[in-house]
Amino acid sequence: MSDEQAGRILSWTNDPSKPGFTPLPGAIDAHCHVFGPMAQFPFSAKAKYLPRDAGAEALFALRDHLGFSRNVIVQASCHGIDNAATLHAIAASGGRARGVAVVDPAIGDAELDRLHAGGMRGVRFNFLKRLVDDAPKDKFIAVSQRIARLGWHVVVYFEADILEELRPFLAAIPVPVVIDHMGRPDVSQGPEGADMRAFRALLDSRDDIWTKVTCPDRLDPKGAPYDDFVRAVRPLVADYPDRILWGTDWPHPNMQDDIPDDGALxxxxxRIAPTPELQRKLLxxxxxxxxxxxEM
Structure with missing residues (x-):
C-alpha cells in the first residue's frame, strides 16, 4: 500500500470468492460505486469517510469475476456533487455502464444535459445524517421536476425510522422513484414485520416506485448466509417483480469492520429470486x- 493510501478506509476484499450462482447473460450490477483514484478525482471536503482508491479498473474486474455484463454506478457521497470519478468510469466502460448523479440543487439545464451525455440517468437524494449535512426537500423536488424532460428517475436513500416523515416528499416527486436498500428495514422482524409492512405500503402508494433488494451485509445483523434477509425479502421480490433491482454495493462504503464477500452476496x-423468470426481471x-x- 502506498503512503498516499495509508490510513484510508478499506471496505472491500481484494479476493472475493467465485459465486456458485451464475448470473444470466446481460445481468446488471445496478448499485455500485467508485472511489477516486484520489490523485485524479479528489474527495469532497465534506466527505464523512476517506476510502482507499477503488476506481473503474477494479470495478470492471469485479464485474467480470462475478459474471455480470454491465454496471450502474451511483455517485458516492465521499465525492459530493463532483461527479467526475463516476463519469470517468462510465466513459471507460465502453457503453457497459450508466450512472446516478448527485447534484447541486442549483444545477443548470446545460450541466444536466452534460451529465446525460456522460451516461447519467438519475439523481440521488441522500437522507442519512451520518453521510450528508443537508437534505433540503423543497430543493430536491425542484430538481426532480427539472430532470423529467430527460427521462431520468430519482434515487432516495433513507433509513426506516424516517419513512413516515418522507411520505409527502416521496409523493410529490413527479418522476419514477427508486428506493435504495428498501429503506433499510429491520429484516429480523421478518416479512410481516412493521418495517416491511410500512415499506410495502409505500410501494402500493404509486406504481412507479422501485426498490433495490440489496445489502444483506448491511441489513442482516446475523451476517452470512443472511437467512433473515432472505426470509424478509423473498416475498417482496415475488410480489413486486417488475420494480426490483439488485447490486453489489461495491466497494461497500463504511463496511470496514465487517467486509463482505462479493461472491457470497x-x-x-x-434465494430471494428463486425462479429464472424472477432472476431475469431482477438482473x-x-x-x-x-x-x-x-435497447429494449
Missing amino acids: VDVIP VDNPMRLYWPE
Whole structure:
C-alpha cells in the first residue's frame, strides 16, 4: 500500500470468492460505486469517510469475476456533487455502464444535459445524517421536476425510522422513484414485520416506485448466509417483480469492520429470486428499462 493510501478506509476484499450462482447473460450490477483514484478525482471536503482508491479498473474486474455484463454506478457521497470519478468510469466502460448523479440543487439545464451525455440517468437524494449535512426537500423536488424532460428517475436513500416523515416528499416527486436498500428495514422482524409492512405500503402508494433488494451485509445483523434477509425479502421480490433491482454495493462504503464477500452476496440472488423468470426481471429486464431503455 502506498503512503498516499495509508490510513484510508478499506471496505472491500481484494479476493472475493467465485459465486456458485451464475448470473444470466446481460445481468446488471445496478448499485455500485467508485472511489477516486484520489490523485485524479479528489474527495469532497465534506466527505464523512476517506476510502482507499477503488476506481473503474477494479470495478470492471469485479464485474467480470462475478459474471455480470454491465454496471450502474451511483455517485458516492465521499465525492459530493463532483461527479467526475463516476463519469470517468462510465466513459471507460465502453457503453457497459450508466450512472446516478448527485447534484447541486442549483444545477443548470446545460450541466444536466452534460451529465446525460456522460451516461447519467438519475439523481440521488441522500437522507442519512451520518453521510450528508443537508437534505433540503423543497430543493430536491425542484430538481426532480427539472430532470423529467430527460427521462431520468430519482434515487432516495433513507433509513426506516424516517419513512413516515418522507411520505409527502416521496409523493410529490413527479418522476419514477427508486428506493435504495428498501429503506433499510429491520429484516429480523421478518416479512410481516412493521418495517416491511410500512415499506410495502409505500410501494402500493404509486406504481412507479422501485426498490433495490440489496445489502444483506448491511441489513442482516446475523451476517452470512443472511437467512433473515432472505426470509424478509423473498416475498417482496415475488410480489413486486417488475420494480426490483439488485447490486453489489461495491466497494461497500463504511463496511470496514465487517467486509463482505462479493461472491457470497451474489449467491443470495437465487434465494430471494428463486425462479429464472424472477432472476431475469431482477438482473436484466428491470435495470435495462431504467438505464438502457433505448435497447429494449
